[in-house]
Amino acid sequence: MSPPRVVIVGAGFAGYQTARTLSRLARGAAEIVLINPTDYFLYVPLLPEVAAGVLEPRRVTVALPDTLPGVRLVLGEVNAVDLNARRVRYVDPEGNPGELDYNRLVLAAGSVNKLLPIPGATEHAHGFRGLPEALFLRDHVTRQIELADATDDLVDRAARCTFVVVGAGYTGTEVAAHGVLYTDELARRHPRLDGERPRWLLLDIAQRVLPELDPRMSETADRVLRGRGVDVRMGTSVTEVRKDGVVLTDGQTVPTRSLIWCVGVRPDPIVADLGLKTVKGRLLVDEYLTVPGHPDVFACGDAAAVPDSTRPGEFTPMTAQHAVRHGKLVAYNIAASYGQGTRRPYRHRELGFAVDLGGKDAAANPFDVNLSGPAAKLVTRGYHLLSMPGNRVRVAVDWLLDAVLPRQGVQLGLLPAHAVPLDNDAPELVRTAR
Amino acid sequence: MSPPRVVIVGAGFAGYQTARTLSRLARGAAEIVLINPTDYFLYVPLLPEVAAGVLEPRRVTVALPDTLPGVRLVLGEVNAVDLNARRVRYVDPEGNPGELDYNRLVLAAGSVNKLLPIPGATEHAHGFRGLPEALFLRDHVTRQIELADATDDLVDRAARCTFVVVGAGYTGTEVAAHGVLYTDELARRHPRLDGERPRWLLLDIAQRVLPELDPRMSETADRVLRGRGVDVRMGTSVTEVRKDGVVLTDGQTVPTRSLIWCVGVRPDPIVADLGLKTVKGRLLVDEYLTVPGHPDVFACGDAAAVPDSTRPGEFTPMTAQHAVRHGKLVAYNIAASYGQGTRRPYRHRELGFAVDLGGKDAAANPFDVNLSGPAAKLVTRGYHLLSMPGNRVRVAVDWLLDAVLPRQGVQLGLLPAHAVPLDNDAPELVRTAR
Incomplete structure (x- = not known):
């Protein structure tokens, strides 16, 4: 039996951390595929220093192939997810379509510029x-x-x-x-x-x-x-x-x-297209970061509405700190889903x-x-x-x-x-x- | 009487060196204006290291405003020279036309990719x-x-x-x-x-x-x-x-x-449009780097065909070494043209x-x-x-x-x-x- 294939969509704080943690946990017990439009993880908090010319642009990038051993990088932008067929569709950098089947899916598509209806x-x-x-x-x-x-x-x-x-x-x-x-x-x-x-x-x-x-x-x-x-x-x-x-x-x-x-930011629009329950554009997940009714689908980071254990009824804010910890937890819970360890709920403390x-x-x-x-x-x-x-x-x-x-x-x-x-x-x- | 205005077209090795040397010589006795499409001098010899990712792109640039005190930078691409009216026309970075009158003109437009008639x-x-x-x-x-x-x-x-x-x-x-x-x-x-x-x-x-x-x-x-x-x-x-x-x-x-x-390279096409005598696309100048019949027009660098004193009948090759020394000489000869020192012919030795x-x-x-x-x-x-x-x-x-x-x-x-x-x-x- 071949190991389960975990497809991670997005290499922001959450997706990167999922891939990194899972590659350490899995040691060959899972096939890890990361789909991202760029070949780097972007350390977003230092972007203002790039804009002001303090840092060169490549300085705030971390190459995915170099730092994620055992993770296969697929360059592409995901444009559709077929939850029934367990398949992700994407477009590669040259505009060609591609698709990937998955056994576990991690939606970590992140966020984009928030628009407001202001003329011009x-x-x-x-x-x-x-x-x-x-x-x-x-x-x-x-x-x-x-x-x-x-x-x-x-x-x-x-x-x-x-x-x-x-x-x-x-x-x-x-x-x-x-x-x-x-x-x-x-x-x-x-x-x-x-x-x-x-x-x-x-x-x-x-x-x-x-x-x-x-x-x-x-x-x-x-x-x-x-x-x-x-x-x-x-x-x-x-x-x-x-x-x-x-x-x-x-x-x-x-x-x-x-x-x-x-x-501010809004979740990547791919999330809204899934036909699943969202909260302000974020995909609703349970405390284990799985999508209700889809135990093989996880979501984390800005794209996910994760219940905030410290504030009942609310969701964790869209910050890098949460995204990193979401990503780690998703990796643990995916490993648990195929028998490595046991799954845990999301808990956090502000640093x-x-x-x-x-x-x-x-x-x-x-x-x-x-x-x-x-x-x-x-x-x-x-x-x-x-x-x-x-x-x-x-x-x-x-x-x-x-x-x-x-x-x-x-x-x-x-x-x-x-x-x-x-x-x-x-x-x-x-x-x-x- | 206002000081003569020297307009330098191009901030490659030749034009940059003209501006730099003249700003030291003139000390206010000439108004120096440099027209260039970019705000930097590009150190071209290190471009292969940029392409191979050794050097960050900004590293091989030298900011013109920072290193040319007393030189006015006009961002633009020169598209016409009116030798009779002593006027240069250009297009600024936002696409608007502009023009500048000159008392002395330095054509240091450099070179571009050489094309060959090969299909595709x-x-x-x-x-x-x-x-x-x-x-x-x-x-x-x-x-x-x-x-x-x-x-x-x-x-x-x-x-x-x-x-x-x-x-x-x-x-x-x-x-x-x-x-x-x-x-x-x-x-x-x-x-x-x-x-x-x-x-x-x-x-x-x-x-x-x-x-x-x-x-x-x-x-x-x-x-x-x-x-x-x-x-x-x-x-x-x-x-x-x-x-x-x-x-x-x-x-x-x-x-x-x-x-x-x-x-290889060919001289910037602006040179061919002047209606002056050229040699393989380079503007012919005399040993003082002035254009025959136009004592107020100088040319240097890749855009100029400069007689090679070591090889009678030939012209100096299109190298950075020559461009730098052309540029210095043009500055001296322009200073001489308004009474600072005496003009000199171009001599060189390979380093x-x-x-x-x-x-x-x-x-x-x-x-x-x-x-x-x-x-x-x-x-x-x-x-x-x-x-x-x-x-x-x-x-x-x-x-x-x-x-x-x-x-x-x-x-x-x-x-x-x-x-x-x-x-x-x-x-x-x-x-x-x-």
């Missing part, structure tokens, strides 16, 4: 979920400062020097914090800007930055951002996005060429959060101890290095170089805006046709 | 002049190994594991030498390839690799390449390129998805060549001393670090990391093939429309 957002806002989007933003921001330097039209210059971030969660806060440091440094190298300082706005309908985290972390982030001149406007969002500006909920129009959309604010600043609350400044910075960077499943030396070296050398301020111009649309089911891929 | 080459071959092309190749080669691993079709697998480089000059030789090391390392990480070793072919109609350099350097390169299993076929070229293979001049068909076009062959190998002949192995490697890397006008620490650190860590083997999938066509007047830019 889909056309003119730039998302921030994948590496192509972060690289587009790095090039775009750099180019805006250069074009501001080149123009003699002061209105145009001001618009190009204005950057608006919508959404003051983890991502938006870090993007604004790193972004303002980067554009300040660029502006100093462009003497024709004549001291005009690039302007960053950070908007959120919530009343404080980092609304989902501890209020003391919000205070730290707010203080650091305002200290750098970021225009932090809470209780404010956008009602319209135009090519040359945004209209705010308070009626004001802000001329800008840069609207960075960090409004705290870490927000890198660029420069020497950060906000962190490891094990409920609130930190700011260099202490938080140390904890944050240490946390990231420990959390990355590979490539740590290169990341640490880039941080070291950034501390001692001037930041590189060039745009490679690799990605046109239409290659990274906001309305994108696969932000990890570059869209090649308009 | 324009459609299926991949060029190697700009950073986008090098990054495309890195992604493409990586993806071919991954797709070879994924397929069970042995014919398809063999084609994907075959890489053909046409042109055994400096670039092609380095691309093949670095490429075979990279794909060997990738293949080791893909156990499903079952020991199938990627195959590299290096073709040239010449009778030896590096035909323009000293025969002892050819011997070194040939020995190293063959030692690594590269199929070196001299006196051979391609007669047809298809999507799935190439036909060689000996009639053999080689199935491959990868034809890398390193046939030798350095070819990096990857791993611990290189071939170099500094001051006519022939070196191979680690000694040549040291000279070659030292030469590059000294020749780069910036970013040396980052390049040295990447080399160090590559020596001690496994090479990163991921493809970011940033560039589709149609974004970097071989038939490209501006290989430094990504073509955004099909």
Whole structure:
């Protein structure tokens, strides 16, 4: 009898961890296949540092073939799951269809940019979920400062020097914090800007930055951002996005060429197509992370609605910490399903959060101890290095170089805006046709 | 009276050096404007190391605003020169037209991929002049190994594991030498390839690799390449390129998805449009690097046919060494033209060549001393670090990391093939429309 085939859809935090843990547990007792559009696991929390030019893009990737021995990687985007036939269909990087039968299925498709019905957002806002989007933003921001330097039209210059971030969660806060440091440094190298300082706005309908985290972390982030001149406007969002500006909920129009959309995430749309029960787009699972009525189908990470044992009736939030622990548990429970060990329910304990604010600043609350400044910075960077499943030396070296050398301020111009649309089911891929 | 405006077209070796030298000489006595499609000087000799994943792409760029104080950068591609009106027309990165008047003009537009009338080459071959092309190749080669691993079709697998480089000059030789090391390392990480070793072919109609350099350097390169299993076929070229293979001049068909076009360079087409006298597409200049009949127009680098003082009746070859020295001389002669110093004719002496062959190998002949192995490697890397006008620490650190860590083997999938066509007047830019 051949070993059962476990097909894992998606190599984000949850899927990667499932594959990694299962490859250690199984030792040949299961055939593990991982389907993912890219050949790397992306360490998403460091994307803002890619956008600000601190880290090279490959630094935040971990090659799947190198770090998952015994796991077969199939490059492709899953577009259909046939639960009755136990088969997954996908499209490979050259556009050819493929399919895979499974004995156990793990749906860890992750999340994509959250869209809101705001006129013009889909056309003119730039998302921030994948590496192509972060690289587009790095090039775009750099180019805006250069074009501001080149123009003699002061209105145009001001618009190009204005950057608006919508959404003051983890991502938006870090993007604004790193972004303002980067554009300040660029502006100093462009003497024709004549001291005009690039302007960053950070908007959120919530009343404080980092609304989902501890209020003391919000205070730290707010203080650091305002200290750098970021225009932090809470209780404010956008009602319209135009090519040359945004209209705010308070009626004001802000001329800008840069609207960075960090409004949050929604589960990958593949989940909604399954015809199974979902909660806000997430696939409902039981405490063992199996889909009710389908004991061979597991879901985890952002794509799964996992009951939160600490808050009855609620579901675990869409964070990397949960995704990692979901992934490990799914691996254990799959091993149990074919006789290795016994299955367990999902339990968790918050370990705290870490927000890198660029420069020497950060906000962190490891094990409920609130930190700011260099202490938080140390904890944050240490946390990231420990959390990355590979490539740590290169990341640490880039941080070291950034501390001692001037930041590189060039745009490679690799990605046109239409290659990274906001309305994108696969932000990890570059869209090649308009 | 306002100082004369010097407009320099192109920031390759020649144009960059003109701007740099003139900014030191002029000290405000001239207004210096540099027009270039990118905001960086590209250190082209290290592109093969970008394609093989040794160096990050930004490492081989030097930001123009940072390293050329007092020089105004205009981002744009020059599309017309009006010699009578003394005006240059260009298109900016957003597609808008612009124009600049000049008192002195320096044409340093450089070169692009050389095309040959071989059926299918324009459609299926991949060029190697700009950073986008090098990054495309890195992604493409990586993806071919991954797709070879994924397929069970042995014919398809063999084609994907075959890489053909046409042109055994400096670039092609380095691309093949670095490429075979990279794909060997990738293949080791893909156990499903079952020991199938990627195959590299290096073709040239010449009778030896590096035909323009000293025969002892050819011997070194040939020995190293063959030692690594590269199929070196001299006196051979391609007669047809298809999507799935190439036909060689000996009639053999080689199935491959990868034809890398390193046939040489031709001057940027802008030069031919001027209506001035050219030699093989290069703008003819006198020994002072001025255009006959146009004392205010200078040309240098690959775009200029400069009389070779050591070989009467011939012109200096299209090398970086000449371009750098052209650029310096143009700066001196422009300064002389408005009264700083006296103009000088072009004289040069060969300093030798350095070819990096990857791993611990290189071939170099500094001051006519022939070196191979680690000694040549040291000279070659030292030469590059000294020749780069910036970013040396980052390049040295990447080399160090590559020596001690496994090479990163991921493809970011940033560039589709149609974004970097071989038939490209501006290989430094990504073509955004099909």
